[in-house]
Amino acid sequence: MPFSFFRLLSFALVLALTSCRSTPPALQLPADLSFTDLATGQPFDTTSIHGKLLLLNLWAAWSPASAKELPELVALNEKFVPRGLVLLGVSLDEAPAAGLLVFAERHGIRYPLVRPGPKALDLLEPIETIPYTLLLTPQGKILGRFRGPLKPSDLRSAIEKNL
Numbered sequence: 001m002p003f004s005f006f007r008l009l010s011f012a013l014v015l016a017l018t019s020c021r022s023t024p025p026a027l028q029l030p031a032d033l034s035f036t037d038l039a040t041g042q043p044f045d046t047t048s049i050h051g052k053l054l055l056l057n058l059w060a061a062w063s064p065a066s067a068k069e070l071p072e073l074v075a076l077n078e079k080f081v082p083r084g085l086v087l088l089g090v091s092l093d094e095a096p097a098a099g100l101l102v103f104a105e106r107h108g109i110r111y112p113l114v115r116p117g118p119k120a121l122d123l124l125e126p127i128e129t130i131p132y133t134l135l136l137t138p139q140g141k142i143l144g145r146f147r148g149p150l151k152p153s154d155l156r157s158a159i160e161k162n163l
């Protein structure tokens with residue numbers, strides 16, 4: 001009987017000690033996650049996205065599915081950016097920037113449009129389809145991956161929950 005009591009006591013002690021460990025630090029956006037501003041051709045200043053909920057939408061003008069979800073993205077931008085969301089449109093097109101900016105204007109896009117930096121796509125893998133949208137915490141942890149045209153209720157719910 002005393003043996004099982006001490007065994008139980010030692011198990012409780014181990015459990016108590018392991019539960020006191022500090023939690024690991026939150027993920028930070030990788031330093032190599034860089035973008036080029038589509039309008040200026042200059043590096044995009046990523047300091048504007050630090051500490052904010054980030055929605056990355058990878059799209060292409062040649063993709064009908066990308067065009068289909070643009071009205072929803074425009075609406076999300078209008079509703080949630082004032083509350084702290086940052087929405088970045090990451091163009092995967094190789095077309096000239098001028099044509100892409102005309103496309104964006106025609107679709108009412110008012111959020112920043114960028115091209116991925118040299119390692120950005122590697123850091124965001126697995127990219128399975130276009131369009132492809134990622135929701136990231138202010139610390140860079142991926143909260144959700146949305147493949148293909150967005151389901152507005154799913155994405156809105158995830159944003160509301162994390163703002």
